[in-house]
Amino acid sequence: MKRIAVIATSLFVILFTLGILFEVENLSRIAFVYLLTALGLFTLNYVESQRAVKESISVLVKPLGAVLLMFTVYDVLSLLPAIFEMKTLEHPLPKEVVEKTIWLFLVGIICFWVGFFLNFGNAVANSIATGFARQFSFEPSAIVQVSKGYLALAIVLYVLTVWTAGYATPIQAALDMSEFRRKAFSLGASTAIATFMGFALMIPKTLFFAFLANAKHRFEQSQWKFWIAFFVIESAIWVSFGIRGNFVLTGFLGIVMWYQRYRKIPVLTIAMLALLLGGVVALLGEVRDVLALSTSERAALERVRDQLNLSWYEIAFGTVLKRLDALQRFGEIVEGFSTIYSDNDLLYGKGTLGDLIAYIPRLLLPFEKPYQSTYYFMEMFYPKLLSIFSFEMSIFGEGYINFGALGTCLTLFVFGIFIRVLNELFREARLLDNSKFYFWYFLLFFPTFLLVNQGLTGGFPNFVLTIVWGAIALSILSRQSSRLIATPSASKTSIA
Numbered sequence: 001m002k003r004i005a006v007i008a009t010s011l012f013v014i015l016f017t018l019g020i021l022f023e024v025e026n027l028s029r030i031a032f033v034y035l036l037t038a039l040g041l042f043t044l045n046y047v048e049s050q051r052a053v054k055e056s057i058s059v060l061v062k063p064l065g066a067v068l069l070m071f072t073v074y075d076v077l078s079l080l081p082a083i084f085e086m087k088t089l090e091h092p093l094p095k096e097v098v099e100k101t102i103w104l105f106l107v108g109i110i111c112f113w114v115g116f117f118l119n120f121g122n123a124v125a126n127s128i129a130t131g132f133a134r135q136f137s138f139e140p141s142a143i144v145q146v147s148k149g150y151l152a153l154a155i156v157l158y159v160l161t162v163w164t165a166g167y168a169t170p171i172q173a174a175l176d177m178s179e180f181r182r183k184a185f186s187l188g189a190s191t192a193i194a195t196f197m198g199f200a201l202m203i204p205k206t207l208f209f210a211f212l213a214n215a216k217h218r219f220e221q222s223q224w225k226f227w228i229a230f231f232v233i234e235s236a237i238w239v240s241f242g243i244r245g246n247f248v249l250t251g252f253l254g255i256v257m258w259y260q261r262y263r264k265i266p267v268l269t270i271a272m273l274a275l276l277l278g279g280v281v282a283l284l285g286e287v288r289d290v291l292a293l294s295t296s297e298r299a300a301l302e303r304v305r306d307q308l309n310l311s312w313y314e315i316a317f318g319t320v321l322k323r324l325d326a327l328q329r330f331g332e333i334v335e336g337f338s339t340i341y342s343d344n345d346l347l348y349g350k351g352t353l354g355d356l357i358a359y360i361p362r363l364l365l366p367f368e369k370p371y372q373s374t375y376y377f378m379e380m381f382y383p384k385l386l387s388i389f390s391f392e393m394s395i396f397g398e399g400y401i402n403f404g405a406l407g408t409c410l411t412l413f414v415f416g417i418f419i420r421v422l423n424e425l426f427r428e429a430r431l432l433d434n435s436k437f438y439f440w441y442f443l444l445f446f447p448t449f450l451l452v453n454q455g456l457t458g459g460f461p462n463f464v465l466t467i468v469w470g471a472i473a474l475s476i477l478s479r480q481s482s483r484l485i486a487t488p489s490a491s492k493t494s495i496a
Contacts, residue, residue, distance in 0.1 A: 002042070037109075053429060079331065100334050122420060160193050177242035178242055201237070214260075215262065249449075352457045354370035359465070
């Protein structure tokens, strides 16, 4: 942890100095995110040194590490195009707006650390942990059997999604991926089916990584045939939607699993994987845009690129950065409420309420159901794109559009408490002692990313559904493992 804190301090010094030397003030300002990260990690290292039981795993593979990666990598990259006024930026932000956005971003991170270091999160985690039995294990053959069932369910739900979206075959849907994605996730019944399909695919992936995270565990050769088939089918399904985040998630979970299994981070492999995933994201984004555009629109796009004199790597880099746009959208909110709107136009919790009751049918509510925060954001800033797709405005933007700067502070403060709960819950001793902790550890990694990217309340319904699906999967797996253990011919290999 101290090593990572030292690296963060070095990055602060480097970026702060470069910002001064090249007169890019906002680069020097955003460099403070690394200083705040370093201070937080040094403080956490001191807190950990007072514990009787020390941890050997890196903070980077803890829930806190996932959040810090989002703050220091994802969010910084998200705002770099605005800081450097890159010509590929679709919505340039004035320099003073970028400055205000950075300061609010930094204040939000301070509030996050304050919430994180409250002992309340630790107490909640210990209370939750008492409900888990000690020395619990699963049979690997049971994992494969349950995963086969979930894969079959996912395929059925995928076919239903294609049908309800109005396509005759998955190939037709894939050739119209942008429209297919819009219909699948915005047309009532198809949205529910596609959402459940995503959860059905997530369960086998979680079981796979949770099993291999323990160095003592191995799948048999015959079982590996299923897992290869699973990842091929899963990738094909998400490609047909034009969804690229699944590849990034799989790569990240693979790295976390590798570290948990071998206790080392293969830096060169990670760098190569990052380049590969970046290429996949750029290529799939280009394919999706080409399929979505008409001949005249594609020609217009090429003319714009020629006029900007963009090289192929600038196009690829711009395509990747457009996917990392959360803090850019936060900046647009800051700009909007600095020029067009006033504090009277804030949602004052209306969007937050809409987020929290997103999955409750309107007919069951005694009042008119409010829309989610992202809907109001699109309505206010991108009305022409409303109901076509939604931009993600980050946890910072979610807090601001509802309650202003104070909302950003309060949202990040509560988020800090929540991450402390997860960080304490998934301590090393608990992971090694109980298979269920490993399962929840990997299952909740992705929703943790979403909370930073989409918002605390925006991602809350999905987080609750994740817990529900996880609980159901564990119940099924427990029964299946018990049957196999009771059968003499069952495999004796289990998750310790």
